[in-house]
Amino acid sequence: MLVPAVNPKAARNEPMISISGEAQGTTYHIKYFDSQNRNFKLQIDSILADFDKCLSLYRKDSEIVAFNNGTGSHRFKSAHFYPVLQKSLEIHAATNGAFDPTIMPLTEALGFGAKRTNPELANVDSLLQYVGFEKINFNSDSIFKANTGVRLDMNGIAQGYSVDVVSTYLRSRGIDRFMVEIGGEVVCSGNKNENIPWIAGIEHPLKRGQLFATAKLTDLAMTTAGNYNNHFTRNGRVFNHIINPKTGSMEETSLLSVTVFAKDAMTVDGYDTAFFVMGLEATKEFLSKQNHLEAYLIYTDEEGKISSYVTNGIKDFIREIPNP
Numbered sequence: 001m002l003v004p005a006v007n008p009k010a011a012r013n014e015p016m017i018s019i020s021g022e023a024q025g026t027t028y029h030i031k032y033f034d035s036q037n038r039n040f041k042l043q044i045d046s047i048l049a050d051f052d053k054c055l056s057l058y059r060k061d062s063e064i065v066a067f068n069n070g071t072g073s074h075r076f077k078s079a080h081f082y083p084v085l086q087k088s089l090e091i092h093a094a095t096n097g098a099f100d101p102t103i104m105p106l107t108e109a110l111g112f113g114a115k116r117t118n119p120e121l122a123n124v125d126s127l128l129q130y131v132g133f134e135k136i137n138f139n140s141d142s143i144f145k146a147n148t149g150v151r152l153d154m155n156g157i158a159q160g161y162s163v164d165v166v167s168t169y170l171r172s173r174g175i176d177r178f179m180v181e182i183g184g185e186v187v188c189s190g191n192k193n194e195n196i197p198w199i200a201g202i203e204h205p206l207k208r209g210q211l212f213a214t215a216k217l218t219d220l221a222m223t224t225a226g227n228y229n230n231h232f233t234r235n236g237r238v239f240n241h242i243i244n245p246k247t248g249s250m251e252e253t254s255l256l257s258v259t260v261f262a263k264d265a266m267t268v269d270g271y272d273t274a275f276f277v278m279g280l281e282a283t284k285e286f287l288s289k290q291n292h293l294e295a296y297l298i299y300t301d302e303e304g305k306i307s308s309y310v311t312n313g314i315k316d317f318i319r320e321i322p323n324p
Helices: 043-057 063-069 081-094 099-107 124-130 159-171 265-278 280-288
Strands: 014-024 026-033 074-075 136-138 142-145 176-183 185-189 198-203 211-217 220-225 231-234 237-243 248-252 256-260 294-300 306-310 316-318
Touching: 014 142, 043 081, 043 198, 063 074, 063 198, 074 316, 081 159, 081 176, 081 265, 099 124, 099 237, 142 185, 142 231, 159 176, 159 185, 159 220, 159 265, 176 198, 185 265, 198 220, 198 256, 211 294, 220 265, 231 316, 237 265, 248 265, 256 265, 256 280, 265 280, 280 294
Parallel strands: none
Antiparallel strands: 014 026, 026 176, 074 142, 136 142, 176 185, 185 220, 198 211, 211 316, 220 256, 231 237, 237 248, 256 294, 294 306
16 A cells, blocks of 8 residues: 655755756656755756657657657667666556557547547558557667557656656755656655645646645655546536547546556556546556555546545545635
8 A cells, every 4th residue: 555654854954946947848847855955957957858869759859759760670779768668568468458658650640649630530440550569579778660650659658757767866866855746747755844745736627727636745656647638528427538559449438537646657657548548447446456556536427527536545645625
């Protein structure tokens, strides 16, 4: 069971440094306590720029774009590619294929990619030949694809890993109390001064910019997935469209928001994507058999009302905010 722990080191009253910036097409915010009052913004910006050179789909010179545009094998240049593939394979296997980074041909064709397309024109059956984790092979040195049409989209997990990378850097500099947030993916280590835990917000899935709940975090990672731009109403209930990588179809889910908690951000980032594909009941069943994941799910019930479900290990640290 995952529960935030009290960190005795948090009793130190040290100055808190706050830095922020842009990376991966989004923003980051980092707070940490350092008796030396050091500012690591330049170093962190450099780390995130190197990360983008590896896994960003928006950089034409990135490694992942080179692999996607290539015809066969690609030898890794960065140390980041392999760990993300390893974790992707782990989550793919655990969720019976609900998480699959080879989904990129489908996400583009069905209008979920960077370019807006008409999903009615998509020939899903022809694209499925390029989708499936078995279409690639990899080891610690390189990756190979069996078909030139196979392409990877790591956006469902890479951002969480970038949070872990920055966290690892801070620890290497002797920082053990911090909050790293990149595009909504969060890792918190230790507590703030006076043993006060870090607080992270969970956005209302139907009201952008408004919080639905908050979570107290100590030595935990948290990510939230919400299909904010693709929900629709049918018979008084709100649904989301989600692409099932196993069938290629756009399916309906009553899940509106999935927040996952674990010890590292890459794990929770991958699982929040998978849970959307799995749906409410399958996710609840899956979570009941896990001891390394906790989750907070927001969904619409049979009466069309917004409801929530929280696992036992995190429920005492979630506070829902009354909304008018």
